[in-house]
Amino acid sequence: MKHSNKRLYLWLCASGVVLAILGGWVVTQEGAAHTHNGGTALKTMSMRSEHDATGLGVITRFELLATCEIALRSRNSFELRLMPQFSYGELLERCRTIAESIAQASPNFSLALAVAADAAGRQQDWHSMNRFLVASQKSGPNEQVIGRYRFRVAEENLTQLTPAAKHSYESDLRLQVVSKKSTPYIARRYASDEAFRERVAAVLSEMDHADIQRFIRTLRSMLPRAPQ
Numbered sequence: 001m002k003h004s005n006k007r008l009y010l011w012l013c014a015s016g017v018v019l020a021i022l023g024g025w026v027v028t029q030e031g032a033a034h035t036h037n038g039g040t041a042l043k044t045m046s047m048r049s050e051h052d053a054t055g056l057g058v059i060t061r062f063e064l065l066a067t068c069e070i071a072l073r074s075r076n077s078f079e080l081r082l083m084p085q086f087s088y089g090e091l092l093e094r095c096r097t098i099a100e101s102i103a104q105a106s107p108n109f110s111l112a113l114a115v116a117a118d119a120a121g122r123q124q125d126w127h128s129m130n131r132f133l134v135a136s137q138k139s140g141p142n143e144q145v146i147g148r149y150r151f152r153v154a155e156e157n158l159t160q161l162t163p164a165a166k167h168s169y170e171s172d173l174r175l176q177v178v179s180k181k182s183t184p185y186i187a188r189r190y191a192s193d194e195a196f197r198e199r200v201a202a203v204l205s206e207m208d209h210a211d212i213q214r215f216i217r218t219l220r221s222m223l224p225r226a227p228q
Contacts, residue, residue, distance in 0.1 A: 071095065096115075173200065
């Protein structure tokens with residue numbers, strides 16, 4: 001009996017040590033992900049390195065990816081010009097590494113795949129861009145905010161899309177048309193961009209009557225009224 005109690009005691013002690021180590025590691029990983037905060041997305045990314053932790057929690061990783069999404073739009077920013085020690089090429093590589101590492105750990109993390117697609121497209125790595133766009137759309141087909149992000153990436157690189165990526169783009173365009181938040185933007189583009197108008201018309205032709213009518217009402221409300 002005493003021998004059995006001793007084994008139980010040793011097992012509990014060993015389990016406690018393992019849990020303590022694991023807990024410390026988790027705290028370290030989460031804390032490291034929040035260590036670098038430069039006040040702006042660009043400065044925050046410039047303070048990171050390829051070896052910095054991306055965090056373990058979904059919210060932590062989402063915030064890091066959102067920071068990358070903002071920073072990637074800073075190519076011609078005045079802020080970047082004031083940072084000679086940090087190039088836009090370094091930013092692309094850093095954000096792509098972060099996004100790919102998160103996507104590798106969580107293959108269905110739609111935002112990570114979208115950020116990876118954005119960075120790859122800006123590096124003119126068309127094969128990877130298309131692959132990431134398709135994977136992101138499959139993993140998050142109804143995530144409206146991420147769909148708008150993918151839509152923007154695809155629009156900026158429309159001539160480089162593969163048939164599979166074009167299909168994903170059309171699905172995201174359809175998602176934007178039915179979204180109350182995105183419909184005004186789509187309607188403005190529809191009214192001013194003939195090529196875009198043809199793409200929207202193709203998507204509308206396959207949509208429900210109610211969605212088509214709602215889009216038409218939004219479009220009419222945004223067009224200038226004829227003088228009385």
